[in-house]
Amino acid sequence: MLKRIVFISSLVLASTTSFSQTRVTAGVMQGKEYGVTYTLPKTKIQLTLETNRNQYIPGEFAKYASSYLHLEGVQLEPSISWSIDKVRISSIGVPDADKVFFVRMRDKTVAPLLELTQDGIIKTINVPFGKDHSVAATPLEPSKKMPNPRDFFTEEILMANSTAKMAELVAKEIYSIRESRNSLLRGEAENTPQDGKQLKLMLDNLEEQEAALTSLFRGQTITTSQEFAVAIEPTKEFTDSIICRFSSRLGVVESDNLAGDPISVSLKDLHSVNIPADDGKKKVDGIAYNIPGKASVIVKYKDQIITQGELPITQFGGVEFLAPTLFNKKSKIQAIFDPITGGLIKVDQEDL
Template identity: 25%
Template structure:
């Protein structure tokens, strides 16, 4: 979890403190829409908090084996699954509160000192209370790790038999011929190839499983005249186990898991409710586009703290903006995520756009470096 907490105490102290300085001048921040085209200065914007939720999910598939109907007959396995099943669950949530420029809050900072850039402005930028690069955001690029499981891209059961899939059979037909003044039936043999039945293939697979178990037991019991040694012994057991597991899955089925990641961006505002549904999640099908019967709402609830700093009164006269700089203090808030009735994530962060915009008075003795 990534959480950014803004601590503006240093900037507030900087505004209230006057050190030995250097030049006497004026500083003001003017809303960009009120600036004359020829005006000079530095443009900046107030920060806007955007939430980034990266939700990790896991899909689990159960694929029944093609020989599931014969598991009890040939292997003695009862209650083997014969139905396809799909399950989804949320395995993790990452959170980041990113600061981006507020397009409705651009200002022009002007000053008439000999400083290239007032130290106060740089301090506000460093604290995150203003942004000096409108149009640029600091949402980190997220590259989800690959699952590494390519099972879903391949046939679930690529090897269903170790023998031929077809069998050659001979049919005996009789034809009647006239021989020595009598009719005689003569046998005619006809060979043809036909596909094995499902039960025949299941019987062969079960026979191989029993044979593998017998060979593994004989190796473990040293019942061979010549036995593999060292790494060869280990490799032999691993191959016997792998082959047995592969053919067992033809009867008992196979479970495949794969992980996914989905990113949600959400920007709170005073005009929006404190509770919103980001998406819907179904335990049987994952993220749902519509309200399916089993889809649960994935809800975001914000619990902001009470404001303890009053909002600055809007100033209409240009004179009142002299020796002031406009910045924004964030409002600490609690962020909660619910899946249906269950709380799945909770954290604390600071939200700028529901915080307080302040026109702070600045002493005429500017901080210069």
């Protein structure tokens, strides 16, 4: 995520104290006021579906699969099908328009460093820029592509004058490859290598040739992984709310597309945070941060639970404030916030 660093050269002096301290107000200030605006996040629940698109391509000799290789049930027509591989649920943070705060600046005050996300969500205070503790994703290894079966055609196969004859000769070549592999495994081949690595290499090559030639009868399925993400913003508890649908023919479709079976989400507030009733008298005093609540999330497909867990939900929590005196000119307080929940992770006087 891109980051935006904002240096506050000075913070406002509190008129009722003898030292410099932070003053924060709600909303974006205009006119003669100078300072920095930051926001706290609200939670969206993101459902991520890792799916596979399976494209079946019939083999060139598919109609001879039963006659020459005794392969039954081989499809003769191309088809496309979808399947769900993995399902994940997570919380994501987006700026909350109802939680915007303004830090005023004046001369002769401490100059803390505020780090904001690209969306303006507060991330750190007084933490030196450049400390990135994120973990790099491990790149996926590309799947090995099957070689072209025609690369293994003999001259006799290439000279065949009909498809049926060609299929017959390819089938004979497949049986010959199997015999060669069995001879190597039993140590009966004339040139059986004594070195284990060399033997494995020869067996792998024979297996590759057999798989490629057999695909001309059995056909092959090309699988492509695709990831879909659907996000919802909870404001209250709900049960079996349909957020999308899944079709074995079409993949992920909209929630109103009846071609797919529904994927539903249930959300239950765990009441992990005791929030007093808001009487409207609570004042903005210091740096605001969220105290996120927790919710139980259950995802179902075809009335079966496919994933579940507990997630932090800021809408089920409340807002508190770091005391203004923590950021007066005599302190070296550092604070780290979770940009996803807006929760306070750490407060320290030492370098983090």
